[in-house]
Amino acid sequence: MADKSFTIHALAEELKSGKLTSVQLCRRCLDAVAAKDGEIGAFIKYDADRIMALAAESDARRQNGKALSDYDGIPIGIKDNICVTGETCSCASKILENVVSPYAATAVEKLTAKGVIPFGRLNMDEFAMGSSCENSAVKKTCNPLDTSRVPGGSSGGSAAAVAAMFVPAALGSDTGGSIRQPAAFCGIVGVKPTYGRVSRSGLVAFASSLDQIGPMTNDVVDSAILTGIISGKDPLDSTSLDEAVPDFAAAALKGAQAKTLAGVRVGLPKEYFGAGLDAGVKEQLDKAIEKVKALGGEIVDVSLPHSKYAVTVYYILATAEASANLARFDGMRYGARVEAGDLNETYFKSRGAGFGNEVKRRILLGTYVLSSGYYDAYYLRAQKVRTLIRKDFASAFEKCDILMTPVTPAVAFKFGAKSDPLQMYLSDIFTIALNISGNCGLSMPCGTDPESGMPVGVQFMAPHLAEEKLFEVTAAFGAAE
Amino acid sequence: MAEVKLDIDYVADLARLELTPEQKETFGADLGNIVNYIAELSEVDVEGVEPTAHASACSNVWREDVVKESYPRETMLANAPGVVSGELIRLPRVMPGSES
Structure with a gap:
């Protein structure tokens, strides 16, 4: 689990002081991957020569006093649905197996502008559709804490790479929990920023109204640093928000030093603590609630009454948007094509051969x-219930500053344990x-399930654009014993 | 709500997805279960509720209509499954039965 010296902020200090070079750091990461990733399976691929060349360039910049930022030379793993120029971006799917990105995602551009080194392509559920990485068409990824268990998904490779200490941090994407759930399963920190906070340009679209890129890290301060770098309005994504980006890292450091939650109203939505919550998870959440009280936080009971419909609303909206987004994968301009008699037949065969079962489903x-005939009953109705779910959150945030809930009903499960798609959903x-x-929301470890020895995560959720508060509170919670 | 029987052939045709007979059977059953589960939405009172399409209130976004440098043609064509004379993407014939 989290090693305090293997954080972005600690490594930045070492690089700055000259105790460490980027070449040494990247070499160490590559050695760790070479030694252990055969067992874990976090990486789909990585280009060691390219990484070492970028590390050498970073060291040269730093030696000449031209470091691009404190984070120049730090390697960050990238989920395989986020574009890096000149690298493959397969979304762990056969249909995009050999597709090379002609451009980089804006989030990646922002990181590389600071000298950060994109480090490899991380495994995921195909097109981010899944909760265990078992839907990858490329390979199996194991949970580094117990290889008989899943790392979670869909950003399972990202979570496993950070938990296995292959890289100090990684980028993931979160459409329905794909950052926060694997972070909880692997005992690390994961953030889903406010929708529109981070540009989606260069993130292969799954459900456009839900997708966000976010960081997966060893501590809250690192998540705040990365969220700060990748946030901001982008002309290439018209849904990105034209809002000022506060100094998230400063907010997190302030929280980590103060270690107090005095004056913070922490809401517990009763719908998240009912039946279906595993005893081991419940026990750790109860301890987390006591910790909040001990740090001076005020516990407030709140209700999100439409929560029980969230899964249904999600599987209508997300699949509807996905069916439209994935229509572009037709074997014509890029990706795998299965030649058949005519255009239409080629569509059917290319898509039939290229997509895996869950994506097809x-x-x-x-x-x-x-x-035709079902739009009003499903899609339109789901959009209306979406309004009710939004209103639930707005009402809850009138009574509290932040919400605290479990991340998952149970700890990381074993491979094959959820073969029924509905149970997985x-x-x-x-x-x-x-x-x-x-x-916005953040998932972080809050204890260990005594029975399985696996980490338990706690989720904090804050209002739209309230990342500053989110990072301050969670850093205080994380830093306090 | 009555059990929903999903016409898998019709939906697969709309989605341009070739399915094997086994897949039709499995997916048909899976989707039947899911569709019956999501029917719970019919019990929610949505009278007078406006639909939310997006998590943040989006209005139309405009940009200046100016020509900008684009990506090099060879880079963009490098991923195409079939390229003709270095500048065109080769497609299968469009009309059934016509010469390719």
């Missing part, structure tokens, strides 16, 4: 809910509402 469901029950409402 979701395209079919999305197509169905949008099909229901495992996202605590993370999904946040994407529907669009506000």
Whole structure:
């Protein structure tokens, strides 16, 4: 689990003082991957020569006093649905197996402008559709804390790479919990920023109204640093918000030093603590609640009454949007093509051969809910319930500053434990509402389940654009014993 | 709510997805279960509720209509499954039965 010296902020200090070079750091990461990733399977691929060349360039800049930032030379793993110029971006799918990105995601551009080194392509559920990484068409990723268990998903490779200490941090994407759930399963920190905070340009679209890129790190301060770098209005994403980006890292450092929650009203939505919550998870959450009280926080009981419909709303909206977004993968301009008699037949065969089972299932469901005669009953109705879910959050935030909930009903499960798709969908029950409402949230470790020895995560959710508060509170919570 | 029977052939045709007979059977059953589960939404009172399409209130976004440098043609064509004379993407014939 988290090693205090393997954080971005600690490594930045070492690089600055000259105790460490980027070449040494990247070499160490590559050695760790070479030694252990055969067992873990976090990386789909990585280009060691390219990484070492970038590290050498970073060291040269720093030696000449021209470091691009404190973080120049730090390697960050990238989920395989986020574009890096000249690297493959397969979304762990056969249909995009050999596709090379002609450009980089804005989030990646912002990181590389600071000298950060994109380090490899991390495994995921195909097109980010899944909660365990078991839907990857490329490979299996194991939880580094117990290789008989899943790392979570869909950003499972990102979580595993950070938890295994292959890289100090990684980028993931979160559509219904795909950053926060694997972070909880692997005992690290993961953030879903407010919708629109981070540009989606260069993130392969799954569900455009829900997707956000976010960091996966060893501590809250690192998450704040990375969120700060990748946030901001982008002309290439018209849904990105034209809002000032506060100094998130300063907010996190302030919280980590103060270690107090005095004056903070922490809301506990009763719907998140009911039946279905595993005893081991409940026990650690109860301890976390006591910790909040001990730090001076005020516990407030709140209700999010439409929570129980969140999974349904999500699987209508997300699959509908996915069926439209994934229509572009047709084997014509890029990606795998299965040649057949004519254009239409080529579409059917290319898509039939290129997509895996879960992706097909979701395209079919999305197509169905949008099909003639069903639109009003499913899609339009789901959008209306989405309004009610948003209003629930708005009412709750009138009574509290931040919400505190479990991340998942249970700890990381074993491979093959959830073979029924609906059971897999229901495992996202605590993370999904946040994407529907669009506000920001963070998942962090809060203890260990005594029975399995696996980490338990706690989720904090804050209002739209309240990342500063989110980082201050969670850093205080994380820093306090 | 009555059990929903999903016409898998019709939906797969709309989605341009070729499915094997086994997949049709499995996905048909899976989707039947899911569709019956999501039918719970019919119990929510949405009278007078406006739909939310996006998590943040979006209005139309405009940009200046100016020509900018684009990506090099060879870079963009490098991912195409079939390229003709270095500048065109080769497609299968469009009309069934016509010469390719």
